Amino acid sequence: MKVYDHQLEVPGLRMTKQRKEVYRALMENADHPTASQLFDNLKNSQESMSLATVYNCLEALVEHGAIKQVNVDREPTRYCQNSAQHGHFHDQSTGTIHDINFKSGINLIDILDLPEGTEISSLEITLKGTLPS
Amino acid sequence: MKVYDHQLEVPGLRMTKQRKEVYRALMENADHPTASQLFDNLKNSQESMSLATVYNCLEALVEHGAIKQVNVDREPTRYCQNSAQHGHFHDQSTGTIHDINFKSGINLIDILDLPEGTEISSLEITLKGTLPS
DNA sequence: CAACAAACTTAGAATAATTCTAAAAAAGGC
DNA sequence: GCCTTTTTTAGAATTATTCTAAGTTTGTTG
Numbered sequence: 001m002k003v004y005d006h007q008l009e010v011p012g013l014r015m016t017k018q019r020k021e022v023y024r025a026l027m028e029n030a031d032h033p034t035a036s037q038l039f040d041n042l043k044n045s046q047e048s049m050s051l052a053t054v055y056n057c058l059e060a061l062v063e064h065g066a067i068k069q070v071n072v073d074r075e076p077t078r079y080c081q082n083s084a085q086h087g088h089f090h091d092q093s094t095g096t097i098h099d100i101n102f103k104s105g106i107n108l109i110d111i112l113d114l115p116e117g118t119e120i121s122s123l124e125i126t127l128k129g130t131l132p133s
Numbered sequence: 134m135k136v137y138d139h140q141l142e143v144p145g146l147r148m149t150k151q152r153k154e155v156y157r158a159l160m161e162n163a164d165h166p167t168a169s170q171l172f173d174n175l176k177n178s179q180e181s182m183s184l185a186t187v188y189n190c191l192e193a194l195v196e197h198g199a200i201k202q203v204n205v206d207r208e209p210t211r212y213c214q215n216s217a218q219h220g221h222f223h224d225q226s227t228g229t230i231h232d233i234n235f236k237s238g239i240n241l242i243d244i245l246d247l248p249e250g251t252e253i254s255s256l257e258i259t260l261k262g263t264l265p266s
Numbered sequence: 267c268a269a270c271a272a273a274c275t276t277a278g279a280a281t282a283a284t285t286c287t288a289a290a291a292a293a294g295g296c
Numbered sequence: 297g298c299c300t301t302t303t304t305t306a307g308a309a310t311t312a313t314t315c316t317a318a319g320t321t322t323g324t325t326g
Contacts, residue, residue, distance in 0.1 A: 001139060008173045014322080016273095016322085019274095022211075035313085036312085045171060049209070050275070050276045053275055055314080056274075056275075057275095071204055071206060074210065074312095075312095076312060076313090079315085087245065089247070100245055100246060102244055102246065103244050111236050111239045111244065112234075116265065117287060118263070120261070121262040122264040123260050124258070124259045126258075127257075128250045128253070128255045128256075129193075129256065130254075130257070131250075132250030147303085149292080149303065149304085164268085181308060182305085183304070183308075184303070184305095185284090185285085185304075185305065186304055189304075193303095207313070209284090268325105269325090270325085270326105271324085272322085272324095273320105273322075273323090274316105274319105274320080275314105275320070276305100277317105277319085278315105279314105279315080280314080281312105282313095282314100282323080285308105285310070285311100288307105289304105289305070290302080290303105291302105293302075294302095294305070295299090295301100296298090296299090
């Protein structure tokens with residue numbers, strides 16, 4: 001797992017003021033926020049910026065593997081601090097999202113029945129249900 | 134795996150003309166169509182119906198486990214004939230979706246690190262990439 | 267350093283999949 | 297056959313996201 005410094009360097013990505021701020025805002029919010037929640041957080045900060053920019057920055061960070069996107073059904077897209085391979089659990093009683101990891105030694109690719117030569121660019125695993133209280 | 138007769142009975146779901154037609158239309162279209170693609174298919178059939186009804190019927194069928202929903206990023210939701218546990222592969226060079234199965238003997242739940250007592254109501258696994266030609 | 271091109275940001279408009287609304291129709295129970 | 301509940305419908309409304317076009321910043325190159 002790669003965790004970049006919050007001052008932030010991401011290989012291959014030009015780090016503008018706005019991208020740094022968006023990244024930092026996400027690092028300070030572990031609740032898998034939406035783009036507009038991040039936008040609201042940022043309004044009260046030094047560096048206010050437009051919602052379109054928040055979307056642009058998040059897209060750039062996702063494309064460069066620094067953060068992850070979480071889609072649950074058709075709800076607004078949420079963003080995840082954790083760039084390592086992991087899944088998400090959507091707790092339907094609270095609406096919250098939790099990271100879930102694979103048991104150690106497991107490589108998800110190994111258990112899928114894929115044709116030889118398949119190239120995988122991303123893998124998303126999402127559960128819904130309720131966690132014990 | 135349960136495959137219902139195409140005349141169709143689904144336990145607990147009242148089978149209206151429209152729900153039967155939507156189900157049948159999906160069974161005849163293996164390409165993981167969207168709601169509006171199904172709507173277009175149905176226009177040329179006996180039983181034409183409103184787009185809202187197509188959405189309603191698909192929702193009812195998904196809720197009752199007769200079909201599955203496939204979400205890839207923010208693209209329009211697509212629907213899947215196959216109600217058994219399986220994953221989806223989104224081929225980025227063609228835009229097509231393919232079912233993928235787990236290797237035999239594998240139970241996905243077993244490899245996830247979940248707290249005791251977690252209740253799972255759905256599990257979605259989606260890959261993106263390119264398949265060999 | 268100045269000039270230029272490329273990349274980025276921005277506000278607001280546009281898009282489009284989906285959901286909502288309220289009324290009409292259908293289904294099932296008795 | 298009546299009554300209640302569920303379903304269907306057409307069109308309007310919603311809303312997350314993308315697009316647009318103009319302005320700004322950045323990095324590069326002579």
